[in-house]
Amino acid sequence: MTVQSRQQTDSAQSVNSIKAPCCPNCGSSSSRQIYSVDGIPAHSVLLMPDQTTATQYPRGDMRLSFCEQCGFLSNSAFNVKLNEYNPDYEETQHFSARFNEFADELVADLVNRFGIRNKRVLEIGCGKAEFLWRLCEAGNNEGIGVDPSVRPERLSTESRQKLQLIPELYSEEHAQLQADVILCRHTLEHIQPTREFLDIIRRSIGDRSNVQVCFELPDVRIVLEETRFWDVYYEHCSYFSAGSLARLFRAASFEIVDLWRDYDDQYLLLMARPVPQPTVASLEIEDDLSELSALAAAFEVNSQTQITHWRDTIRQFHHEGRQPVLWGAGSKCVAFLTTAGLEHEVEVVVDINPHKQGKFLPATGHPVISPAQLKEYAPGVVVVMNSIYLNEVQQQLDQLGISAELIGT
Numbered sequence: 001m002t003v004q005s006r007q008q009t010d011s012a013q014s015v016n017s018i019k020a021p022c023c024p025n026c027g028s029s030s031s032r033q034i035y036s037v038d039g040i041p042a043h044s045v046l047l048m049p050d051q052t053t054a055t056q057y058p059r060g061d062m063r064l065s066f067c068e069q070c071g072f073l074s075n076s077a078f079n080v081k082l083n084e085y086n087p088d089y090e091e092t093q094h095f096s097a098r099f100n101e102f103a104d105e106l107v108a109d110l111v112n113r114f115g116i117r118n119k120r121v122l123e124i125g126c127g128k129a130e131f132l133w134r135l136c137e138a139g140n141n142e143g144i145g146v147d148p149s150v151r152p153e154r155l156s157t158e159s160r161q162k163l164q165l166i167p168e169l170y171s172e173e174h175a176q177l178q179a180d181v182i183l184c185r186h187t188l189e190h191i192q193p194t195r196e197f198l199d200i201i202r203r204s205i206g207d208r209s210n211v212q213v214c215f216e217l218p219d220v221r222i223v224l225e226e227t228r229f230w231d232v233y234y235e236h237c238s239y240f241s242a243g244s245l246a247r248l249f250r251a252a253s254f255e256i257v258d259l260w261r262d263y264d265d266q267y268l269l270l271m272a273r274p275v276p277q278p279t280v281a282s283l284e285i286e287d288d289l290s291e292l293s294a295l296a297a298a299f300e301v302n303s304q305t306q307i308t309h310w311r312d313t314i315r316q317f318h319h320e321g322r323q324p325v326l327w328g329a330g331s332k333c334v335a336f337l338t339t340a341g342l343e344h345e346v347e348v349v350v351d352i353n354p355h356k357q358g359k360f361l362p363a364t365g366h367p368v369i370s371p372a373q374l375k376e377y378a379p380g381v382v383v384v385m386n387s388i389y390l391n392e393v394q395q396q397l398d399q400l401g402i403s404a405e406l407i408g409t
């Protein structure tokens, strides 16, 4: 049985309900709803083979709740039964040079600063295992990857032989996979029973106090600060700040070795080690509860204005005949289109990942095309779904001879 399926939440809350269920992070009942969207696709990066399948893809509701006690945000209407993680789940970002640059820097940091070399590394939610393989190569480490969406055939023969890949959702049953390092990148935000998940990991470590635990996930602070409604979507049922992440780890008997931000403050990184008892806050970055409460209140007030702004902007481009396209057929793109209610105003979306091209976005059914196909389309405006890629996209447009206006979200 998986972590998710053990603690299913199937709450059909009304839009106006103020009270949310207990916080999955700290157990308190002081959560309040700050944002809601109805009928959003249950998955955003599952490839759809045709437009009909895409538009009929199952949907769920978003009821984003903020816990006043620990600062954690979660979708209190999340229904794990809608989860469908399989090899068609196309989450990889490793086709981007900018992303690979970040991945290489992080690998170097893990090997050099944290001494992850000649170690046995278990990665929970390894995706297509590109990062795990880089870490194994750079530090002469041995790697075990657990993920239902793993695609061994995409790896080199050498990495396929050296990595142990398990195509399953991590659960208590994997506790026997003992390792020196437990890595978990961009996975915790997909898990609703966060404390239960962390307890499983902590139990699997037992009294082996030398185990290093490294997590990476999106930081909700910038999402709230910049009212990025496109960063709130069904796949992500859990949203962390530095403080709420640290509080979860400390309560589950971990000491925080380091906690920092990277990738233009979009990602949180945490290095922890197991200890016998819960620990107390000691880092400045953890002290964010009052700031977060204010940011959550601001998001509640500003989100509708932001949605309207982007809807009007894209519609205006369309009315002017400028054929706006979105660049980056990932979760942000799906959330941007579905939450803003944009359909025909955008005809196509572009992605550099060849495994996405020729497929369709869930819910809206927008076709995903390659940058080369975009040249024929000749757009007047290209909206980049993550501004960190603006330079990279501009270079590709220049190479293709596309003179569209480039704007970031």
Ligand SMILES: [Zn+2]
Pocket: 023, 024, 025, 026, 027, 028, 067, 068, 069, 070, 071, 072
């Ligand atoms: Zn809480």
